[in-house]
Amino acid sequence: MTQMTGPDMESVDGRRDAINTRYEEYISSYSHHLPMNLQAQDVSYIVAEGMANMWWARLTSLQMPWEWTRGPKRKKRVLNGVSFQVNCGQMLAILGTSGSGKTSLLDVLACRQTSGELTGRITVNGVERTETMIKRHAGYVRQDDRLLPNLTVRESLMFVAHLKLPTSFNKEQIETRVDSVVAELGLRPVYDSKVGGAEIRGISGGERKRVSIATQLLVDPSILLLDEPTSGLDSFTAHHLVETLSTLAKNNRTILLTIHQPRSDIFKLFDLVMILTEGNVAYYGEAAKMIPYFTKLQYPCPEFTNPCDFYVDLCTVDTKTEVTEIESSRRVDSLVKQYSQEMLQNDSGAFVNGAEDEPTRLRRDLEATRLYLPGWFTQWAVLTRRALINNFADYGFLLVQIAESVFMSLVIGVVYLNLQFDQYAMRDRFALMFILGALYPYMMVVDVVGKYHKERWPLYHDLQDGLYTPGPFFWAKLVSEIPEHTLFLILYSVPYYWLSNMQNDALLFFQTFVILFLTAYCCRCVGMAFAAVFPTCQSATTSAQGFFATMLLSGGFIINMDNLFEGMKWLSNVSFLKWSYQSLCLVELPGLNFTCPLPIGTCIHNGSEALKYYSMENIEMWKSCTILGAESIFFLIVFYIALTFISQKPQES
Numbered sequence: 297m298t299q300m301t302g303p304d305m306e307s308v309d310g311r312r313d314a315i316n317t318r319y320e321e322y323i324s325s326y327s328h329h330l331p332m333n334l335q336a337q338d339v340s341y342i343v344a345e346g347m348a349n350m351w352w353a354r355l356t357s358l359q360m361p362w363e364w365t366r367g368p369k370r371k372k373r374v375l376n377g378v379s380f381q382v383n384c385g386q387m388l389a390i391l392g393t394s395g396s397g398k399t400s401l402l403d404v405l406a407c408r409q410t411s412g413e414l415t416g417r418i419t420v421n422g423v424e425r426t427e428t429m430i431k432r433h434a435g436y437v438r439q440d441d442r443l444l445p446n447l448t449v450r451e452s453l454m455f456v457a458h459l460k461l462p463t464s465f466n467k468e469q470i471e472t473r474v475d476s477v478v479a480e481l482g483l484r485p486v487y488d489s490k491v492g493g494a495e496i497r498g499i500s501g502g503e504r505k506r507v508s509i510a511t512q513l514l515v516d517p518s519i520l521l522l523d524e525p526t527s528g529l530d531s532f533t534a535h536h537l538v539e540t541l542s543t544l545a546k547n548n549r550t551i552l553l554t555i556h557q558p559r560s561d562i563f564k565l566f567d568l569v570m571i572l573t574e575g576n577v578a579y580y581g582e583a584a585k586m587i588p589y590f591t592k593l594q595y596p597c598p599e600f601t602n603p604c605d606f607y608v609d610l611c612t613v614d615t616k617t618e619v620t621e622i623e624s625s626r627r628v629d630s631l632v633k634q635y636s637q638e639m640l641q642n643d644s645g646a647f648v649n650g651a652e653d654e655p656t657r658l659r660r661d662l663e664a665t666r667l668y669l670p671g672w673f674t675q676w677a678v679l680t681r682r683a684l685i686n687n688f689a690d691y692g693f694l695l696v697q698i699a700e701s702v703f704m705s706l707v708i709g710v711v712y713l714n715l716q717f718d719q720y721a722m723r724d725r726f727a728l729m730f731i732l733g734a735l736y737p738y739m740m741v742v743d744v745v746g747k748y749h750k751e752r753w754p755l756y757h758d759l760q761d762g763l764y765t766p767g768p769f770f771w772a773k774l775v776s777e778i779p780e781h782t783l784f785l786i787l788y789s790v791p792y793y794w795l796s797n798m799q800n801d802a803l804l805f806f807q808t809f810v811i812l813f814l815t816a817y818c819c820r821c822v823g824m825a826f827a828a829v830f831p832t833c834q835s836a837t838t839s840a841q842g843f844f845a846t847m848l849l850s851g852g853f854i855i856n857m858d859n860l861f862e863g864m865k866w867l868s869n870v871s872f873l874k875w876s877y878q879s880l881c882l883v884e885l886p887g888l889n890f891t892c893p894l895p896i897g898t899c900i901h902n903g904s905e906a907l908k909y910y911s912m913e914n915i916e917m918w919k920s921c922t923i924l925g926a927e928s929i930f931f932l933i934v935f936y937i938a939l940t941f942i943s944q945k946p947q948e949s
């Protein structure tokens with residue numbers, strides 16, 4: 297292999313720079329797309345049944361990591377010899393009943409299949425498509441959108457634009473791009489409305505779909521893949537949306553969408569149609585030729601019947617009874633066979649076979665060229681801003697959290713109201729220290745797991761799309777949550793302090809606040825780590841609660857450290873609740889004197905004696921705080937590793 301040197305290298309660099317400039321020119325001039333034809337030849341996709349996840353993903357779903365089966369594993373042919381070609385300016389609708397392989401086909405085209413064996417050839421302008429090429433030139437709109445509910449349409453689009461558009465774009469250019477996409481998708485009337493979601497009322501379902509499409513259109517992709525964009529929409533909105541997609545296709549884009557039995561007025565908007573049945577193609581061709589094709593096969597569409605409904609039903613195995621299953625299976629097999637024979641007869645070289653033209657070479661060069669997309673720091677800054685706005689715009693959640701921290705503090709304050717200095721109150725002061733460090737932090741774990749599970753779905757897609765990497769997200773999450781964490785802790789730290797008659801000293805109050813802050817932060821990190829490791833909210837909450845209970849039992853209050861079973865002692869050393877409890881006692885107790893009304897029995901005269909009585913005389917404050925900090929870092933590392941190596945797809949979805 298010859299190595300390029302000196303002038304050769306310079307000319308390649310010069311060429312790359314020229315290509316970058318051309319790409320940025322192309323991306324900044326909205327109406328000049330690179331025309332792209334997408335072609336699939338004999339594409340088959342086989343998966344091992346029941347083993348959709350890797351062993352570690354199965355473990356985290358509380359499933360057996362390996363499957364023991366007698367004989368070879370059963371394989372499922374999700375796609376079987378699928379061939380088609382969609383040219384620039386055309387819209388292909390992929391029809392079929394549930395489970396026919398529509399989503400899998402889009403996943404395969406978009407390089408998003410997570411497992412399985414893929415054969416056949418997928419090309420873009422005659423060149424084998426690669427993940428980089430698809431990421432750069434195709435947009436994929438999934439069935440479930442991934443929009444953050446508390447942001448407005450404008451904010452949602454601006455944040456994606458800042459993450460997706462090349463760094464050469466200035467603020468005005470970004471705004472112009474967002475404006476033109478908003479205009480193209482008719483989103484002006486809802487520009488400043490909240491997106492909304494399951495819990496917050498926002499824009500309508502159709503508008504949400506259009507916002508999802510808009511996020512993909514920001515970089516003006518040449519190919520747009522949409523998985524059931526009309527699902528859940530009324531027929532008028534669905535028609536309007538497909539009309540918009542048809543206009544987008546006419547504007548030199550290549551569009552593929554999956555759809556369940558569209559209305560006849562929607563059907564008329566498609567250029568090409570494909571009917572899939574159990575991974576096989578039963579029809580692919582011009583939409584206008586579908587009825588004549590099936591009529592030729594002796595299946596004319598009855599009068600007043602929607603042709604899509606009729607032909608999708610015709611190509612479906614009816615499993616209602618054994619008789620209908622046998623009969624419909626025969627029919628479907630015969631339709632698939634007849635279609636493949638038709639294909640063989642008509643295969644007159646309509647598919648482009650590897651002929652490389654100038655745009656194709658340019659495309660390949662573009663793929664090889666590094667685009668100057670926003671770097672680590674920009675991603676972090678955009679994500680931090682987005683998270684801060686999303687956190688503080690979620691008034692409902694914020695109010696609940698505020699109420700929770702004040703309420704917990706008031707309850708503790710009232711239970712330990714105006715503690716005195718007798719022997720009983722001395723013991724109550726220890727109990728107060730323990731409950732302070734355990735009650736709110738427990739709620740913190742549960743809240744954090746719940747909140748993170750709401751974020752997992754958008755996060756999963758953003759990471760898959762390469763919108764940003766786990767690193768910037770991780771740091772953005774840490775930074776963006778500090779303000780609310782501080783606010784909640786201030787609210788928690790005040791009421792009980794005055795109600796329970798703790799030492800009236802500013803320094804001691806501040807020290808207590810710092811310990812509670814660290815303890816609650818450690819619990820926040822525990823929550824994030826468990827939420828990112830476990831795929832369901834329930835498994836994450838249950839495991840985090842179990843872990844918290846273990847920390848609580850070995851925390852040094854429920855049982856004296858000296859009496860703790862030897863085998864559990866190591867556990868008490870990692871119990872963040874123990875370090876929190878002991879350091880809180882160390883701050884509050886030493887300056888106190890206790891009365892001894894009874895002349896008989898053991899009497900504890902002051903805080904130092906009390907600490908000795910509870911085996912805490914050798915505790916050092918700095919050590920406790922360092923351990924709390926170190927444990928937070930440990931759980932943050934677990935969180936980061938989970939973010940990086942475990943797919944954040946929530947199992948609920």
Ligand SMILES: Nc1ncnc2c1ncn2[C@@H]1O[C@H](COP(=O)(O)OP(=O)(O)OP(=O)(O)O)[C@@H](O)[C@H]1O
Nearest residue numbers: 343345346348374393394395396397398399400411
């Ligand atoms: N990785 C996988 N492992 C196991 N089975 C899979 C995998 N991917 C797809 N399948 C199976 O392949 C079939 C096709 O799934 P796909 O999601 O593509 O169907 P669909 O036509 O999009 O259905 P729907 O309209 O309900 O979304 C289903 O039976 C599905 O369970």
